[in-house]
Amino acid sequence: MTPLLLLLFFSSLTVGSASTSAGENLYNPKANLIRYWNKEVKNNHAKPTFLLSKASPLSAIDAERFSKLAAQNALSSHFQAICPTANLLCFPDSSPTLQELISHPNVDAFKIIWRQQGIFFRESMLKKGKVMPMPDIKDKMPERSFLPRSISSKLPFSTSKISELKKIFHAEDNSTMETMIVEALNKCEKAPSPGETERCNVKGSKQNIMIGSVKGINGGKVMQLVACHQTLFPYLLYSCHSVPKVRVYEVDILDPNSKAKINHGVASCHMHTSDSNPNQPELTIASGPGQIKACHWVFENRLIWTVAD
Numbered sequence: 001m002t003p004l005l006l007l008l009f010f011s012s013l014t015v016g017s018a019s020t021s022a023g024e025n026l027y028n029p030k031a032n033l034i035r036y037w038n039k040e041v042k043n044n045h046a047k048p049t050f051l052l053s054k055a056s057p058l059s060a061i062d063a064e065r066f067s068k069l070a071a072q073n074a075l076s077s078h079f080q081a082i083c084p085t086a087n088l089l090c091f092p093d094s095s096p097t098l099q100e101l102i103s104h105p106n107v108d109a110f111k112i113i114w115r116q117q118g119i120f121f122r123e124s125m126l127k128k129g130k131v132m133p134m135p136d137i138k139d140k141m142p143e144r145s146f147l148p149r150s151i152s153s154k155l156p157f158s159t160s161k162i163s164e165l166k167k168i169f170h171a172e173d174n175s176t177m178e179t180m181i182v183e184a185l186n187k188c189e190k191a192p193s194p195g196e197t198e199r200c201n202v203k204g205s206k207q208n209i210m211i212g213s214v215k216g217i218n219g220g221k222v223m224q225l226v227a228c229h230q231t232l233f234p235y236l237l238y239s240c241h242s243v244p245k246v247r248v249y250e251v252d253i254l255d256p257n258s259k260a261k262i263n264h265g266v267a268s269c270h271m272h273t274s275d276s277n278p279n280q281p282e283l284t285i286a287s288g289p290g291q292i293k294a295c296h297w298v299f300e301n302r303l304i305w306t307v308a309d
Helices: 003-014 023-027 029-040 049-053 060-071 075-085 109-113 159-168 176-189 281-285
Strands: 120-122 131-134 207-216 223-231 237-254 261-270 294-297 303-305
Touching: 029 049, 060 075, 075 159, 159 176, 176 223, 176 237, 207 261, 237 303
Parallel strands: none
Antiparallel strands: 120 294, 131 207, 207 237, 223 237, 223 303, 237 261, 261 294
């Protein structure tokens, strides 16, 4: 699958609108997500609390009103109303810099994050009692919610429609908002890399941690997964891609001194890097492409989709 197709699938999880009365609660985004999940995901695992928390806060009335405005190409004139109501990332004409929006000096924070010390480690380190450094796994992105598909499906989403998007979100030429929108569109329209078609809290970040119990997802078998990373955009947006030949582990994370459990992490281990760039940082833990098993932690608010046990 291409990144864009996966994004469309992901957005379908949040179809619907919130409500203003008890009777209408059956049709709010959270309820719609639960119904979709029950229909499409055939297992007894707990519902993902992260997705539920990011459902649109719009009422049923507001969702219907904004959907009609979007269909009439008139959403721009109601920009100041929809932004706070829908929990979008919007700011006045005196735009903050990208450095103020995220703590890295580059709009593509993903690339900067991977250069942290301790990001990549060997699969053999995932053993009970092993002490290792934990990188900073905190989410650096601004807080946002998904936009109901009843609205987002009526908005343009391509570089060929950039002028329309800029008008909707009041993005001036050479502004931070324009840069943010262009970068997101370019990322979604980009061809996938060769071989490609989270629940998490951040305790343990930037300190030594001890590995507790380790459980391999899908029995520890090598499998294909879908990884989703946040992209800076006015509403919550994920760029998703499929990754072949990966093992995924759930790991209890302990304080190395008290041995008390402080977190429950997810680690992804890539079984080969034959298509990797020789300059990628994970290759520093082995002699060359195709010869390593590079693992990394799943960061806060990122998502990994796997087969169920």
